[in-house]
Amino acid sequence: MKTKLLKTDNHKPARLFFAVQPANTIQKQLGNLAKKLAIEWGGRCIKPDNIHLTLLFLGETKMDKIDLLRTAVTNITGKRFDLTIQKTGFWKRNQIIYAHADTYPPELFSLVDAIKNTLRDSGFKFDDRAYKPHITLVRKTTLYTPPETLQPIEWPVKEWLLMQSKQTDQGIRYIILDRWQLH
Ligand code: 2AM
Numbered sequence: 088m089k090t091k092l093l094k095t096d097n098h099k100p101a102r103l104f105f106a107v108q109p110a111n112t113i114q115k116q117l118g119n120l121a122k123k124l125a126i127e128w129g130g131r132c133i134k135p136d137n138i139h140l141t142l143l144f145l146g147e148t149k150m151d152k153i154d155l156l157r158t159a160v161t162n163i164t165g166k167r168f169d170l171t172i173q174k175t176g177f178w179k180r181n182q183i184i185y186a187h188a189d190t191y192p193p194e195l196f197s198l199v200d201a202i203k204n205t206l207r208d209s210g211f212k213f214d215d216r217a218y219k220p221h222i223t224l225v226r227k228t229t230l231y232t233p234p235e236t237l238q239p240i241e242w243p244v245k246e247w248l249l250m251q252s253k254q255t256d257q258g259i260r261y262i263i264l265d266r267w268q269l270h
Contacts, residue, residue, distance in 0.1 A: 100147040102252040103156070103264070105202055106139040109242045114138045116240055117172070117186055121224035124175070124184050130228035137261050140170075140222050142199050142247060143206075145213050152211075157249065157265050159209040163201045165247065167269040168194035172222065173239040177231040184231050185221035186240075195220065198247060198269075245269055 108114070118135025125132035148156065172186050199218050206213060225231075249265040 100149050101153065103145040103148045103153075104250055104252065105142040105145070105160075105247060106250050106261075107142065107244050107247050108139045108263075111135075113240055113242050117222065117224065120175075120186070120237070121184075124231070125225045125228075128184065128225070128228050128231045130182070130184065130225040132225050133223055134258070137259065138222060138224075139248075139250070139261065140220060143202050143213060143218075145206075145211065153264070155209065156206075156211065159205050159211070160202060160249075161267065163198070163205055163267065165198040165201065165267075165269045166194045168192040168244050170195075170242040170244060171239050172242060173236050175224065175231075175233045175237065176221070177228070177233060178221075179229075182227050182229060183221075183223050184225040184228050184233075185223050186237075187221050191220050194269075195244075 109117070114135040117138045118133070121132035121135075121138070124130075145156075169192070170188050172188055174187050174189060176185050176187055177183070178185065196218065203213070203215065246266050246268050248263050248267075251262045251264055253260045253262060
């Protein structure tokens with residue numbers, strides 16, 4: 088599926104990232120948790136629709152590079168994997184509360200590596216720091232003490248996405264620009 092970028096966007100670069108997104112039911116579950124945590128600990132909760140796990144953040148990308156980007160990654164073949172989200176954590180420096188799994192399957196890291204290698208070979212620049220999977224739930228929190236574990240949330244990951252982060256009057260909105268199936 089390809090979603091056309093809005094015509095009005097054409098004059099400026101788009102803020103892009105690759106991610107996986109859970110089904111609506113899981114987004115709602117994590118969204119409810121985010122709301123609860125923001126009430127309890129302060130900060131701004133992520134809306135359910137925006138709940139995702141980033142694979143690679145590309146940042147501002149010129150519009151004329153987007154087709155090249157899509158073509159470059161289209162031959163990546165990743166395998167399906169399951170995530171069990173059962174913890175929350177806190178990054179004091181970034182002021183975020185996030186959800187995460189105890190362990191992540193090798194298929195996730197292989198997919199991220201494949202995207203990075205392909206983009207590097209195609210001349211794209213990106214932040215190449217070690218990948219730390221996390222699902223941001225609340226921003227601008229200054230204090231949080233995570234409980235031991237949560238009721239586990241099972242998330243089967245069957246596809247990965249190219250997404251655009253857009254500032255709108257209603258806040259940040261994530262738009263799916265393209266998607267690829269895992270096998
Ligand atoms: P975050 O939730 O930890 O901020 C869209 O902005 C997605 O890309 C978010 O999941 C965000 O992670 C991630 N991301 C990674 N590096 C980023 C950066 N340097 N600036 C903004 N977002 C970044």
